[in-house]
Amino acid sequence: MTDHPRHVPMLDILRYAQGASRVDVVLDGFVNYHFVTTPPASSVAPKLMLEAGINPAAMVGGPDGQRRPVISLRSSPWKAGHASNPWHDEFDLDHGHVRYYGDHKPTTVGLPGATVGNRALLDAWALHAATDPRRRRQAPPLLLYRSVTVRRNGRNLVKGHIEFCGVAVIERLEHVVQRDPETGRSFPNLVLDLAVIDLADTGDALDLRWIDDRRDPSLDCVQADRHAPDAWSRWVRDGRSAIPRVRRRVVSSRVRSAEDQLPPAGSVAEDLLDRLYRYFDGRKHAFEMLAARVSAQILGGSGGRYHAGWLTRPGGDGGVDFVGRLDVGTPANNTPLVVLGQAKCIRPSSSISPDQVARVVARLRRGWLGVFVTTGIFSRQAQIEVIDDQYPLVLVDGRTLAEQVLRMVAADHDGDLGALLDSVLTDYDLAVTYRRPDEILLA
Template sequence: MRYAQGASRVDVELDGYLNYHFVTAPPETATFPKLMLEAGINTAAVATGPDGPRRPVVSLRSSPWKAGHATNPWHDEFDLDHGHVRYYGDHKATTVGLPGATTGNRALLETWALHAATDPIERFKAPPLLIYRSTTINRDGRNLVKGHVEFCGAAIIERLEHVVQRDPETRRSFPNLVLDLAVIDLAATGDALDMRWIDDRRDPALSAEQANRHAPASWWRWIRDGRAAIPRARRRVVSSRVRSTEEQRPTPGSPEADLLQRLYDYFDGRKHAFELLASKITAQVLSRSGARYHDGWLTRPGGDGGVDFVGRLDVGTVGNNVPLVILGQAKCITPTSSISPDQVARVVARLRRGWIGVFVTTGVFSRQAQVEVIDDQYPLVLVDGRTLAEQVLLMAAADHNGDLDAFLNSVTGDYDNAITYRRPDEILYG
């Protein structure tokens, strides 16, 4: 949609795109102010209904083109096919106070209290989070990064954490909030959101329950059953899980593309050492699920039988968990090359019941290799070149102030001590 601050609510289109202010306009009889997207976290004015005050809606806007800048030193993550968005609050290195000091973060904390409520009456009052993502469009040969947004859905806060981040320019650390959002299923309405829901939530004449009469069925399910309903209310698009070659490679000319080529050049003559990098990337990727990853070891060169490294993932609480063996395969190939189904099958053949495989490469996975993993429901995580480059940048920034050479030296420095002659299942015993 075209988002312009002073645009009229009457015009259906602006510059050939749907007019955001027309789409979000209330009925003609209402005098509600515009729902703005000027900030990353945008709150509608509180409405006081017959049963008390309620926040009608919170609109979140993510600006990928700003990621890493001083105004936005974090990277929101979108996985809409699986109904998940990881969104960072608006605390910055220059903000004084705790993460709730900003207007946006304070609104998120208030919303979290209602989204985590155990009483359905409180959940009736909970404002939906409407998620938008700034998108770049090309007009007359120019790339425009401002003024256009993509609607990504309505969401429930599934988890809120306090984190410490680092400003990429000043290198100063600062506290912030990070939210895991469950994007709700709108399949019953063709992935469309009925804006009468938001209009009703802004109407002070309606009770909190009445104000949800046009809410999606998935939202009602969550109001009724609470957190237990989130897996069933979450949006899932299984058919689009196959990623194209372009999606698995960094954008040409980007820092990630340069880094990926540099990684290939660095490890081309010592590909077994690449396996240690792959094991560290695996720890980074799997740990983001909330489970605890434990480093294991590298297998001996030339006799791995389809397994390059071993790790362990503990799922559950500290006192009540299930340890899972992680078998890893690493392939340092030219970034333009692809991994075949046969190469993937070799890893899968080594998996036992309850084990998980991870395949890390500097290249991409062929379409057929992905299809076989999805169709046969193999417990195999595929980490392509683009993901590898993105994770290396994050790890280098977090632990080495962005110094890639220092990061790579720390990886290869651990190589000799990482090789062990042990069976994979031995990692279950310490």
């Protein structure tokens, strides 16, 4: 648990007992689920039970109309494959995705909306998929829990303990036909793709005062969201297009902070980066020549043989500023890779967005490699998308650029930055041409 007793961290294990007291904070060594889900000022409010897989809270009549405060989903992996639960929910919390099956069973009569749980999900889907922010604000958040096995007093207990798996919005809902593994009978059901949202603004934990407010009939929908996660508020405002930005992702250690992407304060590299920005700010097309040289030095130093190509004409480059080739292998046994480069001369404190990175990635074909060189930094989200989606794209930030230029100046220009910059301008006009990127394979 976090310092606040009603903030529930992601992956925290809670003790769930149907008849447990709401007053006890801890039960059998674990935080008491009924304590954290009970509003302190309303001990008579109905409990938020988790007896079923899908547990919709009772509707509330607020000043602006009826709303369902929350739907709690519980997945029981130990039941998967049994008659009572012949399907397997999939949890990928590191990438903010859960695939969850509805509660229709082989013995259920009627269509998938015949059960209370599936009916609540269908109603929620109509609000989660709404194009109007006012309707999305009425949408119930989905709280996710997963049953876990704990060991206590030398015994493995498969019941009575749940793991909090976050808050989700419904990204997609489908009607499917499943087959009962015991009887072989087929039956219809619902399956949902859920986007688990980022809770970073509250320390990767849920502030349950939000759910309290949503259950309070004296508050309208806007007031009830005063403790909502930032990611939820962004989704309410922007809808489906916001999901890639608000989805939970466990950041890889490869993601670099803004501080790590810039030279240390007061260093020679910081002064050089500032000089580069000021020099190329009025001649940003010429910066492409420097970026091409830096890319050649980085890729050529990786063990392959780099062949410089050309610069594209200013305007209409479609996300490509320079073209090169990297031959990987021995001279007799190698494969050539087309290299597409993008250069952005921006203020060192500015960042490159995911959309800018996506423009380069969109031009890459199978077996091609991308390089993005900037005097600034890459946003956290841009880096995450490159890493998670495994894009073949090398990101060269301001710090790396400055370090590489310092090496070039020392090795080829006797420490004279001006001489390097003069050579960049001289070579720029000669390097610009109009050719297809794949022609580099014939060079």
